[in-house]
Amino acid sequence: MITIDLLKESGADVESGLSRCMGMEDFYLSLVVKALQDDNFTVLKEKIGTKDYDAAFEAAHALKGVLGNLSLEPMYTSICEITELLRARSDVDYEPYLKALYEQKAVLDEASK
Amino acid sequence: MxxxxxxxxxxxxxxxxxxxxxxxxxxxxxxxxxxxxxxxxxxxxxxxxxxxxxxxxxxxxxxxxxxxxxxxxxxxxxxxxxxxxxxxxxxxxxxxxxxxxxxxxxxxxxxxxxxxxxxxxxxxxxxxxxxxxxxxxxxxxxTDNLTGLFTTEYFYRYGEQWDKYQPDKKMDAVCIDINHFHIINERFGMTAGDHILQILADRLLEIFPTDDCLVCRKTADTFLIYCPHHEDYQNIVDKIDGIVTDIAASIKIRVGVYPCCDKNLEIQSRFDRAKIAADKIRNNYSVPVSVFDEGLLKTELYAEQLVEEFPNAIEEGQFQVYFQPKFNIEGDKPVLSSAEALVRWFHPEMGMISPGKFIPLFEENGLITRLDEYVWSSVGKRIADWKRRLGVSVPVSVNLSRAEMYDPSLISKLDNIINENGLTTDDLYLEITESAYVRDSSEISNVVNELQEHGFFIEMDDFGSGYSSLNMISELPIDALKLDMYFIKNAFSKSHNTKMISIVIDIADYLGVPVIAEGVETEEQYLAMKELGVAVIQGYYFSKPVPSSEFEKFLTEKGEQD
Incomplete structure (x- = not known):
């Protein structure tokens, strides 16, 4: 189960995220769980794989907004890097960036089971 | 929306x-x-x-x-x-x-x-x-709901803003009015009137684009425009003519312009000046554009002063009634037959104010009713006084303005004057200008009929100046025709042609009423009138309008003759 402490340990700026949820911990945690289930994580990987950078950018951009609002560091930093590369439609090796993002996500996924 | x-x-x-x-x-x-x-x-x-x-x-x-x-x-x-x-x-x-x-x-x-x-x-x-x-x-x-143009208050505010950011730009204040718009409303209905205002507003926005002009609807049919200076006013006339032609042939617009406004003046005052210019051509359909000058302002300020002074003038008795005798010239010797009461204003500071300055003004703003009632009352008292002191009097005619014809208590007011002074309707004649008959002729005729049936002697004043049709005249309730003095002036000034006067005399004969000629000044005119068959004459040849004390001499003379 994801807890405030776990989020803090993983690097999230819980104070900022909670503030945007008017200090309601349960509400904040429920949104974090919802964010981890966001389809855009899957879409992003797929679209980068097929080099459909337009669709990949949209997915990354959406995730950036959500992760930013929940202050889910370090995932937010990773998605910002990916978003900016995709905004420029850079044909680079995205694997290291995706790996970092999904490893960070995996920590929280594990906790939320 | x-x-x-x-x-x-x-x-x-x-x-x-x-x-x-x-x-x-x-x-x-x-x-x-x-x-x-x-x-x-x-x-x-x-x-x-x-x-x-x-x-x-x-x-x-x-x-x-x-x-x-x-x-x-x-x-x-x-x-x-x-x-x-x-x-x-x-x-x-x-x-x-x-x-x-x-x-x-x-x-x-x-x-x-x-x-x-x-x-x-x-x-x-x-x-x-x-x-x-x-x-x-x-x-x-x-914005105004009907036209979408600015309301006056915002128009002035935006105008002030305009000046702040473009202080050196020469601007004109323009006022556009539709002549007699109330008649359009009466004839075609309010909806049609509103539609015309909307069309006019749209046209004004085309002519005066909002990127450098401000357009406002001030009141019902008055529009204000603040725009960069136009040198060529004929150009504005042409544009306005275009509007007139497109909307309806009967619509006439008048434009008052205060060019290159003095920006030291309050913005409202600038448009007051444009309005003064527009009002100057209120009834002059052949001149659609009028440009403000200082003379107009003086006239307007003078008029305002007269209006302000009026109540005090009545209170202090500054108005005096003068009498101009009318002589019957049908016999061997002219005989004093009646008189016309004419008001004079003696202001303690401004001196004698010409009736030509205050009568049209008071007719326009309604003060004429109070002034006329003052005159009627003074005349009633004066006739009673003559009868008492001199044992003689003549009928005196007083003027009735168009506004009074709509007063439902007109007859009772006149009755009161007669009764209070122990007079009869034979003592007080009524003069009604021809132009009053022409406008709303049936309504006015009904009122005059009532007055006539009540016993009053009705003289149609200024006959020949009001464009009444011969057909209409034959049905009007009148007891005498007063020939407009311009007939006499014209007949003797250039051509010495008295043909028009004899036509009027023929009309009067046909109607069975006498003709009274006004403005007779010379012996030549007097003799010509006598020869033509005019019954009564009034004018400087016999006497100018005089105060009661001087008029009494004519009465005394008449008393002695009788």
């Missing part, structure tokens, strides 16, 4: 359009205590929600990247729609470039992602709704 603001459960309604559930939920959590939040998960749904709630929505918070219809496209669609464009939009974005672009496209503000502190969001939302509501109120009061 302005939206009617309806408060929902005491809260303003806000739409949050974002395809991300988390972002929508988060904003709702921040705003729901103060606002009713409705949500949409893509652009197309958001558009439908906006249309459904267009009258109640206070704010739209819009994510830019959304499926189906992205935020930027939705924003463009909203701003193109006259019913939706006034709803303020806050753009939600994590992209700095989009912030500027969205503001250019009509967004009122933006909120970045990640969102700032909730208090910041709330403050920006509150400020934007307040600004928007203020703007709507201003917009509703700034």
């Amino acid at each position: 302005e939206r009617n603001k309806i408060y929902v459960n005491g809260k303003r309604r806000i739409l949050v359009a974002d395809d991300e559930f988390i972002n929508r939920e988060m904003l709702e959590a921040i705003l729901k205590d103060e606002y009713e939040v409705i949500k949409a998960e893509d652009g197309a749904i958001a558009y439908d929600v906006v249309k459904e709630n267009k009258n109640t929505l206070s704010l739209i918070m819009l994510d830019l990247i959304m499926p189906n219809l992205n935020g930027m496209e939705l924003l463009a669609r909203l701003k193109e729609d006259s019913e939706l464009k006034s709803i303020p939009v806050i753009v939600l974005t994590s992209d700095h470039k989009s912030e500027v672009e969205s503001l250019h496209k009509g967004a009122a503000d933006f909120i970045p992602k990640p969102y700032p502190e909730p208090d910041v969001i709330k403050a920006r939302v509150r400020r934007l709704i307040e600004l928007s509501e203020d703007r709507q109120i201003i917009s509703a009061t700034a």
Whole structure:
């Protein structure tokens, strides 16, 4: 189960995220769980794989907004890097960036089971 | 069309359009205590929600990247729609470039992602709704519902702003009036009248484009325009003529211009001057444009002073009644037959004020009724006094203005004067100008009929100046025709042609009434009138209008002759 402490340990700026949820911990945690289930994580990987950078950018951009609002560091930093590369439609090796993002996500996924 | 603001459960309604559930939920959590939040998960749904709630929505918070219809496209669609464009939009974005672009496209503000502190969001939302509501109120009061032009107050305010930022630009104050617009309303109805005003307003906006002109509807049919100086006023005339031709042939517009305004004057005073110029040509259909000059202002100020002084003048007896004798010339010797009462104003500071200056003015503003009643009453008392002291009198005719003909208590007022002074209707004649008969002839005729049946002797004054038709004259209730003095002037000034006078005498003969000739000044004129068969003459040949004391000499003489 994801807890405030776990989020803090993983690097999230819980104070900022909670503030945007008017200090309601349960509400904040429920949104974090919802964010981890966001389809855009899957879409992003797929679209980068097929080099459909337009669709990949949209997915990354959406995730950036959500992760930013929940202050889910370090995932937010990773998605910002990916978003900016995709905004420029850079044909680079995205694997290291995706790996970092999904490893960070995996920590929280594990906790939320 | 302005939206009617309806408060929902005491809260303003806000739409949050974002395809991300988390972002929508988060904003709702921040705003729901103060606002009713409705949500949409893509652009197309958001558009439908906006249309459904267009009258109640206070704010739209819009994510830019959304499926189906992205935020930027939705924003463009909203701003193109006259019913939706006034709803303020806050753009939600994590992209700095989009912030500027969205503001250019009509967004009122933006909120970045990640969102700032909730208090910041709330403050920006509150400020934007307040600004928007203020703007709507201003917009509703700034423009005239019928024409969409500025209302006067805002017109003046915008004019002042204009001057502030373009102090050296030469500007004209223009006032446009439709002549006798009330007649258009009466003839064609208010709806048609309103339609004409709308067409005129649209035309004015074409002629005076809003990028460098301000146009306002001041009152019913008065329009004000503040525009860069036009050297060529004929050019304005042509443009106005175009308007006249297109709307309806019977509409005549008058334009008053105060060119290159003195910007040291209050803006309202500048348009007062344009209005003075327009009013100068009120009844002159052949001159549609009048340019203000200082002389006009002096005339206007003088007129205002006379109006202001009037109550005091009545109170202090500054008005005096003069009498001009009328002589019957049908016999061997002219015989005093009656007199006309004429009012004179002796002002303690301004001296003798010509009736030509105050009578038309008082006829226009209605003060004539009070003045005439004062004259009638003075005349009644004077005749009674003559009878008592001198044992002799003649009938005295007093003038009735057009306004008095509509007074339902006219006969009782005249009756009172007669009864209070122990007179009869044979003592007080009534002069009614021909032009009064021509306008609203049937109504006026009914009133005059009543007066005649009541016993009053009716003289049609200024006959020949009012364009009455011969057919109409034959049916009018009159006891004498008073020939307009210009007939005499014209007949003797150039051609010595008295043909027109004999035609009038023939008409009077046909009607069986005598002719009274006014303005007879010389012996030549007197003899000519006598030869032509004029019954009565009035004019300087016998006497100018004189005070009662001098007129008594004529009465005494008559008493001795009798």
